[in-house]
Amino acid sequence: MKCSKCGREAIIFQRYSGLHLCEMHFNRDVEQKARRAIRKNKWIVNGDRIAVALSGGKDSSAVLYFMSKLLKDRPDVDLCAINIDEGIAGYRYPEKAKKIADSLDVPFHSTSFSEEYGITLDRIVELFGDRLSCTYCGILRRTLMNRFARNLGMTKIAFGMNLDDEAQSVMLNVLRGDERGLITKKNPHPMMVPRIKPFIHVPERDAALYAFIHTEDFDLEGCPYSYNALRNDVRGLIDDYTSRHPSTKHSIVKLGEKLPELCETNGKGLRICPECGEACGDICRTCQIIREVKKAGSGDSHPDSCI
């Protein structure tokens, strides 16, 4: 097929836009979507120090490539990559992420559950089983990512979430009845480093192709615990509906962007945990998990009671 814009050989057909695009127009399309999202949300300002959360997978590698290209002529904005090693054997390799950051000449920093919490996710699964692996992992990683970036003096954390991921996150919050998750994204608590998602309007398929074009050596392995993620069910549900209504993901993401604006929560409802000093809800779930893990590790087991 020929590119709908210039007649060159097309490399992708975007069902939602009805366009065939050649490599040049495809790159332009992805980068325009990312630049527009950054401009609209005022995600980058003079003096920013931005950490890209780099897992070593395709999505975060693609965003790191884009950010390094975008900021190469912005001496007023610092960029680095940060990596969290959850301790999942055969899946998480910080050295692979470092190689990607090095290839783009971006400084790299890494920490781990083991260094910070004294436990790996594999050990947590041994203690409690794998049913809630993603819940434990998500809570502990979110807290550690925020603390690590804040201690490095970062003003923003950029995530590799694409349109599909974001639509799933909005829907997950709806299904869990998590109203705070739906409305507090825009103005987090001062202890929380603001999160930015440059690829929020780029569909997963487009983000993957962009990664294949521009980066190499990224990790294609899936997490061994991912079969447990509720996200998988939600992905199936949204993909199925989108096959009949192509703009569904865009609509869900738009809803997720509008709700915080309407509610103007400004981080209200969060408090500082007296134990770990991080912003949390009524209960600090990170400290709760660590307490339960320590009890279980010492033989006094209380599986499931903390989640």
Ligand code: SF4
């Ligand atoms: Fe963690 Fe679940 Fe993601 Fe694996 S799939 S890295 S356990 S959140």
